[in-house]
Each structure stands twice: as C-alpha cells, then as structure tokens.
Amino acid sequence: MAKQKKQPRPKAQAPKGFPDYFGAEVTQRTEMLAKIAAVYHRYGFDALETSAVETVEALGKFLPDVDRPNEGVFAWEEDKDWLALRYDLTAPLARVAAQYRNDLPSPYRRYAMGPVWRNEKPGPGRFRQFYQCDADTVGSGSVAADAEICAMLSDTLEAVGIDRGDYVIRVNNRKVLNGIIEGLPVSNPKKPQPNTFEEMMRTRISDIEFVSPDAVLRTIDKYDKVGSDGVLQLLTTGRKDQSGAFIDGVGMKPGDARNVLKFMQSIGKNNQETIANLRSLIDYSEIGMEGVDELEEIAFLLQAQGYGPDRIVIDPSVVRGLGYYTGPVYEAELTFEVQDEKGRPRNFGSVAGGGRYDDLVKRFTRQEVPATGVSIGVDRLLAALRAKGRMDSTAQGPVVVTVMDRDRMADYQTMVAELRDAGVRAEVYLGNPKNFGNQLKYADKRHSPVAIIAGGDEFDQGIVQIKDLILGAEIAKNATLEEWKDRPSQYAVPRDQMVTKVREILDGQG
Incomplete structure (x- = not known):
C-alpha cells in the first residue's frame, strides 16, 4: 500500500496587499475616527453604514482602474448576479440615495467610515484593503454645499492634530477643465491631417486620431508628481519614468500643450488674482466661465466664515482622477516635509480629496440628483500624524x-x-x-x-x-x-x- 502523503502545512502569511493591524494601530485609528466623526456630527451629518458587498451593476462604470473596467474590484457570481466588495464609499451612497429617496431628507447629509477593497497590484504603501472616511451631501446643487465640505475638511484636519500652516486645501472646478478642453484642437498630429477642404472631404473619420479629453485630464493630474516639464512631455510625445520605462504621450501639439500648462500655472498671489487669471484665459468658453463663477462664490463663502487662503486656496492645477466629477473638486495636501526611504526630504502630499458628482445617482433614478463629498485616506492621515510626532507607534499597555x-x-x-x-x-x-x-x-x-x-x-x-x-x-x-x-x-x-x-x-x- 502506497504511503499516504502528508498534507503540507498552510503558510502563516497574509495575502499580499491585505495588512494586519495590531493593538496600537487599531486603537489610534479608532480614536482618530472618533475625532473625525465628532466634527462631521457637529456639522449636522448623520452616520451611515452600508454593506461591504454591492452588485457590480450598482457599482457601474465608475471603477478605480479605467483601463480594466470591472476588473478593479473583487467580484464573484451568485445566482446569476455578479457581486463585488465595495471599492469606495461613494458608489454605495448613490445606491442608498436612490433606494431610499422617498424616506431620506433632501438634502441628505451623511458620513461613513470603513474598509474598502481594490483588486489592483499591491506595492509599497499601496494596499488592496484600506480604510476610508467619507462625508457627502446629496440633493443640493448649491456651491454652498461644496464650500461647507471644504470648511469641514479644514476643521477635521485640525481636530486630529494637523496644525494650521501644515496643510492646504486646494480647490478647482471640472467645468474650468472642460473649458480648457473645449479650446483645444481634438485631432492628433501623429498622422497627417487634412489641410484643405478637398483633403478633408477625401479623409475618412477612421484616418484621424483624436486626443482623448480624459487622457488630457489624467495627464495633467500628474502635475504634482512630474512637474511642468513632465506634463508637457506626457501631453505631447511621451517621457521616461524613474524606472527607465517609456510612457507614451497623449499626442498634442507642443503649442496646445503649453496652453494647457498656462492654466495649470495660473495661480496668483491670492484667490482673487487666481480667479482673474482664469477669466482672462477661458473667456471663450461658457462652461469654463461658469466654473470660474462657482470658484469665486466658493472663495467668497469660505472667506465669510473665516477660512482664508492660509487654509483653503483656489488652485487650477487640481484635477482629481476619477471620471465622475462634474463641478468643484478639492484636495487636502499636507505641506510639511518628511524623509523618504532613502532619507531625502519630500512633502508628505495628499491625504483627502473629493468633489461634486451630479450624475452618479442619476444612473438609478434617471433624474439628476446633485451631490458633493470628500474622502479621507485614514491610513495616510495616521502615517502623517506619526511623521509629525503626534502619535507614538506604540501605545501604553496595561x-x-x-x-x-x-x-x-x-x-x-x-x-x-x-x-x-x-x-x-x-x-x-x-x-x-x-x-x-x-x-x-x-x-x-x-x-x-x-x-x-x-x-x-x-x-x-x-x-x-x-x-x-x-x-x-x-x-x-x-x-x-x-x-x-x-x-x-x-x-x-x-x-x-x-x-x-x-x-x-x-x-x-x-
């Protein structure tokens, strides 16, 4: 009789991208979330806890990886329906707002906290499971709702221990960015383009390559990482990244790419000067001017509440990567220096972001339901507090x-x-x-x-x-x-x- 093989012992090892958290980390996160919740509650927002599982249909096309639709989530089939772990806290809110629209007050103001899951390649500081902390207002089209989110985000950062002067909340408007795109030629110069009417009549539409507006937005969203020269290269012919790999460019003409950079670099000495700069650059676009008007009103409302440019600024370089934003967008950046893994100084960077997304609930209701909100990266914020010495990595024991x-x-x-x-x-x-x-x-x-x-x-x-x-x-x-x-x-x-x-x-x- 053949000797039965022993079953191999299972490896005591967590899957890649799924970290374990121990005593001090869990306690510190719990305490920080309680401070954030206190601010949200003070602003009149109610807590909401949704299921960790949603239908893929409810998640829709707004997935984190635009190059792999429906592949950025952990999904499985059950009774002919596809289910998935939530990849953020916004898509579940859109479903809740539609499902309970007759029971919820309008506007509906809620906050939510919890883990989310993304099926993407893990790496240093990049996990497949991580915590988010969101606050959103659904049902208000007023930019006062956007201004309120920015003010609340400012108060939240200070409540958890980020000093004034160590952060800035930067605000832009997708309508301004759409106005920029409006002013650009859409044809891609990689192929010969028709110069005369006769040539154009002989040219099939399939012979013309087009610059993708989304590709332009994704590229200028890298402004903070690669700088103006890097963006210029990525908008045109492409560039090598730090690893030496070549990244194809969008294919714009250099002159058009430089015009885009003018918008990115139009920030002035104060919000009023920035708004004036934007008006002079985008006066050809109705949607762009509408976006500038909204930015001006947001700045006015924030100033009236005491939130000046020492905390919140209008910054045309802010894009935000997700495609569902339709109006104001904002990003909280920590400005103090930390050391990277090689001991080099660098700014800590972004810990929160959000914006207006007026079309997300519409997928369920067929009616436009305006909404705006912000998401805080909890783990990054905890890392920032530790980097500032505001939080010990070890908690006192019993x-x-x-x-x-x-x-x-x-x-x-x-x-x-x-x-x-x-x-x-x-x-x-x-x-x-x-x-x-x-x-x-x-x-x-x-x-x-x-x-x-x-x-x-x-x-x-x-x-x-x-x-x-x-x-x-x-x-x-x-x-x-x-x-x-x-x-x-x-x-x-x-x-x-x-x-x-x-x-x-x-x-x-x-």
Missing part, C-alpha cells in the same frame, strides 16, 4: 499584576478589579508564574507602565510593591548609580493605598 503565589490568585484578581473599577487598564499575569523574570519581560513587551508585586511577605505586612517600569527603564538607560539611589522606581505602599499610588505614577508619566 498595569500588570504579577503572580508570586499561585494560591493567592483570588487576591490578585481582587487587586486588578480595584484598578479597573478606578478606570485603570490592568490585567493579572496568566502565564506560567514560576519564573518572575519572565513576568517582567512580559510586562516590558506589553509596554506596561507599572507592575504590581506581592508575595507572602507583602501579604503578611499588608503592603504591595509598585514598580514604575517607565522610570526604571530610563534610570537603567541614563542614570549613574548615585542617581539610581536618589530616584527610586519601586515603592512599598499599604495595600489600601495601591490604587492611589498607581494613579499618581500614571499621572506623572503623562
């Missing part, structure tokens, strides 16, 4: 009550109960108590601030030993022997004063 005598376990449990009743995070050591050194190593691994020690002698005397683990570690690292004697890190206190002394030590640790 007070550990060590076990010196197994037979006194009930007494140790009484101690920990008293600490918890006083609001102190605490636990009894539940491992093998035989080696006391291992208990202190455990407390150190847990980043515990204090250890409680009580054996037979302490119980007989009615005292406990309280060890300040934070101070002890600092003394061991920095102090001389004399300083060690002058600064005790362990205290013997009466048993009934245990909670008071622990709280005093914790308060002293900050």
